[in-house]
Amino acid sequence: MAADPGGVHFGAAREDAWRACLWSRIALRIVEPLASFPCQSGEELYEGVRSIDWSPFFAGGRTLAIRAAGQTPELNNTQFVALRTKDAIVDQLREQTGARPDVDRDDPDVLVFVHLSRAHAKVNVDYSGGSLHARGLRAAGAVAPLRETLAAALVRFSGWQGDTPLCDPMCGSGTLLLEAAGWAGRRAPGLTRRFGFERWGSFDAAAAQAMTRLREEARAAARPAPELFASDLDPAALEQTRTQAARAGFTVHARRLALRDVTPESAPGGVLLNPPYGQRLERTRELERDIAGLLERFGRQRRALIVPVGFPVWHGTSRWLRVFNGALECEFRRYD
Template sequence: MINCFATVARGLEELAAQELEQLGAAGVEPGFCGVSFRCDRTRLYIINLWARLPFRILVTISHVPCRDGEALYHGIHGIDWDRYLSPGHTLAVKATGKNQRLNHSHFTALQVKNAIVDQQQDRHGERSDVDTEYPDVQINVHIKDNKATVSLDSSGNSLHRRGYRPAMGTAPLKESLAAALVQLTGWSGEVAFLDPMCGSGTLPIEATLQALNIAPGLFRDATSQGFGFQTWPDYDKNLWQKLVAEAKKRQKAELGVPVVGCDRDLDILSDARTNADFSGVAEHIEFNYTDFADIEAPADSGILICNPPYGERLGQSENLAPFYKLMGDILKQRFKGWTAYILSGNKALTKCIGLRTARKIPIYNGSIPCQFLKYEMY
């Protein structure tokens, strides 16, 4: 069994812990911006292939003392790096955290890199090159007090970058956050789904991928991007190909309920259709050119998720209060039998909706503290 740490967005730790348990991880413990767990190599591959919420899956290889730069260097130099990379591999080091004497991440990363390549030079007479863009082996070092946790990044690029989204509008939701919002609603493809302000389509696409049981890692496998573990010395290609084949067999062919995304911007709607096409779910999603004021329910019941502007990231200067009141009026008049969810980072604006919330879930959209508000429409 190997010790791992999944990095996740702040506020999603508990939800990510549930997902990891469902994927077969052992000893799952949510922490701050991450979840620690244990698994074997097969499960590590499965989690990278199937997990929708984490950014990265880090595999812990050692804990070393790091009272200062010299102690860190000796601790890193004492690890047998031949187990993890050869001089023919490129490497990159990312450092996080700090203590009193190691408070500059660039210096910390440099000490780690020097210790590794000095060991290689001593043993082999040659050393790994640094490649900060696409390294064969990404090493993560996290400083806390006088201890450094040394990990290998098994994911490579962040898992939220699925690989299906070539077209993005302004301030799009991360795919992992969109997946989390869908999971928080409990939607599983049994009732209609509507995003009345869908932008580049991330919410309806992530909802459809979940409902059709399509593993998010399949998009990356189909590109040259790959995963971090695929360049490790112990990479089991046959095992990976078997897991990918099994994942493809588990996909569902049909939904049976409408999934609809609407927007009043034709260009951004074109982006949404492009992204749905890249993700292979275009035939399951109906994208409509519709202003919010003209929205109609596509079924008698369903789940509506809306990520309206709240005057933060897009820099709106206009008064959004009338629009929030309009949202409340339309939900009340046209969506009886539905459950609506609104993501908002502006509490004053949400009061203008004028509806009683059934639940308020604190969540972060990047660095913006938000609330995911649930409304039962009777």
């Protein structure tokens, strides 16, 4: 296994890659690298893509989409790159089978990524089938929810081990608590969704059976989650948290409370926090004081929060990590 800023690379047997889709809480996507080759021109791109055997993906008639990114001095138009890639795949399949796959930009069976950088092309195929943050559970209309993958990453960053209760005193729709409960309760985050590889031509009846077995194993792995304490000023947020928890099969103690009134007596255990950003200055100052007070009161517990870079409450931060929350540069901060 190796990590770089773009992702984590690992070698795996086919079923382990499926398992990774089922169980990964933090990855946005899982892709399989198909080829990597020197590439400066459209011709080299075409030949490189054509040298991959595409028939297993498209057996039985499957739809296709290409996403291109990056550039070389000669190949600096991503639309052209996507087009040449598509041509190479379509030409190969037409020659082999006489049939050509249709393009479906929005919901393809086979999604291919081409990435150009430093006169090199990388061709990957999407295992996940859409971003893995979509757990298939979230109701529409949540207020400023954290992306599930980012919430799951904060849970792991916090150092909370899953063996004590957990509290989110600005719970919103409850994403942090539910990701934490899912991890501690060994609920496979991908159990209720389908994956890209399940739509490939090579995914035959035997593969489907193997995948059903993996889902059954995942269901059997579930264990009880710790107690969850949610509070928020907004009654609508509490309602969302209750609904989301019920959908995910967890119970949560949800109460309407201002941050400054939350104490370890009313909500014991670790604390995770995702405060609102971008408010008026005087409201921000008050919030900073309330957060500092909360960190103090819960001084014997694991505490972690996600705040925009520059947020002034440090309060003995023991670890921090830069992350992006959408386009906003933020930090995880952990207080031990």
